[in-house]
Amino acid sequence: MSAILAVGPYTEAEREAFKAELQPTFIGTRAELDALDDTACAAVRAIAYKGHRPFGAEEMDRFANLGVVANFGVGYDAIDVGAASERGIKVTNTPDVLNDDVADLAIAMWLMQAREMRQAEAWVRDGSWAEKGSAPLNRKVSGGTVGIMGMGRIGRDIADRLAAFKTEVHYHARSEKDTPGWTYHADPVALAQAVDYLFIALVGGPETEKYVSKEVIAALGERGVIINISRGTTIDEEAMLDALESGAIAGAGLDVFVGEPKVNPRFLKLDNVVLQPHQGSATHETRAAMAKLQRDNVAAHLAGNDLLTPVN
């Protein structure tokens, strides 16, 4: 039996790369996981986890010799780290290698929303440009006031890009950071009041659930646009939908949703939103780098070496 379970929707390329280095057993579905017998479970020393389905105490207790859950992704909110720690199980993630991609998508959604590029593209493709003339005017973004909610590594990468667009950068984090003169707000509502564009770069999990509250959304105002590349849970999604529908805020660019991949159908009726399928890190280059870091963590554990990127 294999000492490594690779659990989740691994692509063909990822499976090939995995098999070239290690000997994992691939588990694609929950039913396959449940079907493992006791001998198979006892052999498992490492799980390489991919996906957003919760993996907690109940799952961990099936594997008596499990030493590490190596998550594919920087956000490990699917994995119950507290339960892992209680059992002496280490958890690893894949930080940093995806920061650029996620920051790029944040900037891209910001531009695409404000410059109404989906609508403009349709204007070309459906013949409106030739028949009716110029598309409607849209909104300038460079020089605007922007806010970052959560100034971790990804937040910083977003802010560095925004600065090149001649924006005035504000941010909120648990504490003030070393920045090139950006404005710190201890209060998230004060941040929202100060800016037109609010980028959400919080970590996920219970502590940040609905951190972007109804009050924060209201403070953003009718020129306000929310860009979210973190987790759907970090925003009060119902309050945001109300604000988008009523015009209480101007728009949103969203890569993450509550209950994804199902999306609240109210989003689909809106024209002032850019909707992306949680593709922040979904480039060939970055997914290969994430998979490599995950495998390296698994291999380090099996060899008795220090883990590369432990989170507990």
Add this chain to the structure above:
Amino acid sequence: MSAILAVGPYTEAEREAFKAELQPTFIGTRAELDALDDTACAAVRAIAYKGHRPFGAEEMDRFANLGVVANFGVGYDAIDVGAASERGIKVTNTPDVLNDDVADLAIAMWLMQAREMRQAEAWVRDGSWAEKGSAPLNRKVSGGTVGIMGMGRIGRDIADRLAAFKTEVHYHARSEKDTPGWTYHADPVALAQAVDYLFIALVGGPETEKYVSKEVIAALGERGVIINISRGTTIDEEAMLDALESGAIAGAGLDVFVGEPKVNPRFLKLDNVVLQPHQGSATHETRAAMAKLQRDNVAAHLAGNDLLTPVN
């Protein structure tokens, strides 16, 4: 009769702003222009021009007292500046105020093309995400090699933004510029060979017609992507279409086209292109700034003052 003709598709907001400061006669169509009688033409001292339809010697000769043609836009290739100079007519444009918007759209098309955001948006909106799972992987842009063809003010604004995406910047211009260590190529083909993403920021007009030649396009190679925010004429469009169809290059993001607003129908069959309706400067804020600069040039001429932004 009015001393000012405002020729072209002015929006209602632009007309109101114009009338609040000056007393123009608005001419929306070529037929209206042709219908002006001799008395009306003799009264005209300034033309505020908007649009891409050629305005040359024939048109100028109808206005014996015309002193300035104030163009709406930085690109004045629609106006025959040589013919104007011969007649002692000054031409003005609206530089700088639109640079940020145009650079923003260039970056936006680059990101949208590489990250396949139009396809990803459809993946959410048509239910594919919920039914089929993750969208196909796409391409990382940060850290790539980028080239700017034409390092004028807009080219520089594009390059400054690209640098924040940790790219390696190369450029071609008539002469080497003062840059933060970017790589100059005297030969446009050499520039294309050196980079994956080629941004076209040339001035329009006969001198740059098909400057992005079949050879330049071939040198870009199968990972190559062309972003054009200049004029459709600066690229050998048929050669680019051939390369896009055959996979000789990877894609394009285009805001300008030969014969626009009609677009070669071959573009509409392609999935590897982002197509925008010449909306580089089409924000409320920037169009208002352009209109103001155009009016200020007209007013300066009528008052006998120095023009603000003359081009001849």
